[in-house]
Amino acid sequence: xxxAHSLAVHLDTINVxxxxxxxxLDATSISDIAIAKEILRRGGLVAVPTETVYGLxxxxxxxxxxxxxxxxxxxxxxxxxxxxxxxxxxxxxxxxDIPPLAYQLAARFWPGPLTLLLRKRPQVPTEVTAGLDTIGxxxxxxxxxxxxxxxxxxxxxxxxxxxYKRLSPTSAExxxxxxxxxxxxxxxxxxxxxxxxxxxxxxxGPKLRILRAxxxxxxxxxQCTGLPVSxxxxxxxxxxxxxxxxxxxHTPLHLGTREQIMEAIExxxxxxxxxxxxxxxxxxxxxxxxxxxKEKALFAQCLYKTLYSLDDLGLDAIWLEYPxxxxxxxxxxxxLSRAAATPRTSLQPTSLNAF
Ligand code: TXA
Ligand code: MG
Numbered sequence: 001x002x003x004a005h006s007l008a009v010h011l012d013t014i015n016v017x018x019x020x021x022x023x024x025l026d027a028t029s030i031s032d033i034a035i036a037k038e039i040l041r042r043g044g045l046v047a048v049p050t051e052t053v054y055g056l057x058x059x060x061x062x063x064x065x066x067x068x069x070x071x072x073x074x075x076x077x078x079x080x081x082x083x084x085x086x087x088x089x090x091x092x093x094x095x096x097d098i099p100p101l102a103y104q105l106a107a108r109f110w111p112g113p114l115t116l117l118l119r120k121r122p123q124v125p126t127e128v129t130a131g132l133d134t135i136g137x138x139x140x141x142x143x144x145x146x147x148x149x150x151x152x153x154x155x156x157x158x159x160x161x162x163x164y165k166r167l168s169p170t171s172a173e174x175x176x177x178x179x180x181x182x183x184x185x186x187x188x189x190x191x192x193x194x195x196x197x198x199x200x201x202x203x204x205g206p207k208l209r210i211l212r213a214x215x216x217x218x219x220x221x222x223q224c225t226g227l228p229v230s231x232x233x234x235x236x237x238x239x240x241x242x243x244x245x246x247x248x249x250h251t252p253l254h255l256g257t258r259e260q261i262m263e264a265i266e267x268x269x270x271x272x273x274x275x276x277x278x279x280x281x282x283x284x285x286x287x288x289x290x291x292x293x294k295e296k297a298l299f300a301q302c303l304y305k306t307l308y309s310l311d312d313l314g315l316d317a318i319w320l321e322y323p324x325x326x327x328x329x330x331x332x333x334x335x336l337s338r339a340a341a342t343p344r345t346s347l348q349p350t351s352l353n354a355f
Contacts, residue, residue, distance in 0.1 A: 032187070040152060047175040050141075052196060053194075087150075134202075162175075174308050255337070273317075296328050
């Protein structure tokens with residue numbers, strides 16, 4: 001039995017009772033890649049690099065391996081998982097009634113940060129999709145994971161490799177710090193290139209609909225398909241995991257204008273970090289000042305990394321200046337509004353965070 005299976009899983013009151021030794025594997029080592037494959041083949045959990053964020057992978061056709069993902073993350077069992085596949089030719093293994101549009105989008109955006117929501121094949125374990133009759137599928141662009149998927153011959157279910165509601169990790173170190181003791185291995189493939197989670201596009205309804213904003217924008221999808229694409233500004237019940245408070249650092253995060261942040265600095269008395277967009281004012285003696293990149297791709301790439309590093313400082317608050325609100329920044333603004341959302345009471349570190 002795999003160590004991950006020795007976890008006590010109670011899907012309604014999720015409970016992890018046993019600590020397991022977590023191996024840190026190097027994606028440039030042939031022998032370490034072989035170990036990662038072996039763990040996944042026997043139904044274990046391996047955190048893997050993707051181009052967006054690190055994912056917590058398990059064989060998507062193995063129900064007990066999939067259940068172990070929920071236990072390790074303390075994720076509610078009604079939040080469906082995305083399945084990562086080796087190429088568009090594998091869509092038929094997971095989905096039915098696949099519209100030609102899916103292949104058109106796959107040809108343009110895969111491998112890449114676009115998850116397509118399709119009708120699920122009945123043979124796919126219900127644990128993966130939390131009982132829904134739809135399934136999210138994507139071909140990741142990270143070469144290490146792509147090669148792994150091709151060699152394994154099966155798809156892996158992989159949510160972001162963080163405890164429930166926390167920031168998605170963009171480095172192996174961040175995964176290890178949070179998940180060590182709960183999973184079999186972390187495969188270190190370096191920092192994630194994109195830094196934010198994939199766009200989720202629903203192809204099951206009468207109209208194209210983005211369920212989660214991501215690096216691929218509505219305009220890019222409209223341009224590729226010649227069809228209108230809707231993007232609800234409110235989080236939607238069809239994405240159970242898309243809750244208002246999510247992607248949160250432990251330190252309270254506030255969004256503000258430059259003037260509001262300057263006021264917070266002048267108020268003194270509290271240990272704060274201030275992240276300014278594009279250019280920061282002169283350094284302050286009372287606050288830690290950081291300049292965030294002007295360009296969207298660079299901003300996204302370092303956002304979670306910056307929040308993770310500030311979280312280690314035990315500050316009273318982090319202030320972040322609003323970035324632009326244009327369509328290109330939709331995913332950044334979506335994540336920021338959730339990261340800064342309240343209440344945060346349910347988000348105090350649990351005993352598991354001590355691992
Ligand atoms: O970039 C990404 O998408 C990363 C990497 C690892 O691939 N994965 C990721 O997974 O962000 P996760 O589980 O953290 O977020 C997936 C989101 C959740 O909000 C979930 O509810 C939604 O996708 N989702 C998955 N399958 C779904 C389905 N069948 N119907 C509706 N929403 C679904
Ligand atoms: Mg996540």
